[in-house]
Amino acid sequence: MSRSTELSLDFSLPGTEGDEISEYRLSDHTAGGAAVLVFYPFDFSPVCTAEICGFRDAEWLSFTENVDVLGISRDSCYAHKRFIEEYNLSFPLLSDTQGEVIEQFDVMYDEWDYHRDVPKRALVTLDESHDICYKWQTEDAYETPDMDELEQSVLSLLDGAAR
Template sequence: MSDAEGGPFDFTLPGTEGDEINKYRLSDYTDGGAVVLVFYPFDFSPVCTEELCGIRDAEWLSFTENVDVFGISRDSCYAHKRFIKQYDLSFPLLSDTEGEVIRKFDLVYDEWEHHRGVPKRALVTLDESHEVRYRWQTEDAYNSPDMDELEQTVLSLVDEPVR
């Protein structure tokens, strides 16, 4: 994982949109706009499934240009493929199997439901300069984020003039 070009939060992780496994570098997506990172504990867990399907169904995200969404967990790309297909998710899921990115963003549970190093449930929005513009996280992985706050942040980034 290298972050030299894109600043302190840049990363490259394997991921999938459901068919092929590819590498995704954060700075490739922030160069032209904002990125929403959705950190979550596990594919197929009830709260994670509800949250990711809620993001899939957020019409304002579908119609917002220059904003990419990525889900990040420690699950493998093979689990992600099945999860994407089962729930028709419209954005890539990235595999942080070593936990490097969740540590970089300080979003790791020491232990959650007898699993060590699980990502906290969190939303992070970065602009094109990798500045964190919105951050929501919870210590209780059963809590869900306020999608209205995320929507307002994303829409404010889209409405800002290009720097």
């Protein structure tokens, strides 16, 4: 886990919540709260599917106001629409086909399973100012994050914002 207030970021990517493709701006999802960015290699891969469904099923996220989850991979919005539909996902998936946001957050494999420039499995929590408050990433794409650690970081961020 790391905490940094040195880097302030914003971005805009195409994405979907399953119906229409729209433009998603980070600042729209941090206004008055926080955003959890979930970087993952591929829609429909076994470990990614389990991880993304874990966010769907995380009750603490469903009942925590002012926290938006945004999934980010290099898959197209068309693949995302199908992934959302098949697994009944409750948050947007964004398409970083050029890898610019993935590179900006420094969460890119040079090569993984013969695919170049794939996003690492990573979590980033940003506050209302777009400062990175929490970052977890792994070199092992089969490793999954500690959801309890993420929950504690988000709740402490929101507790700090309420003061």
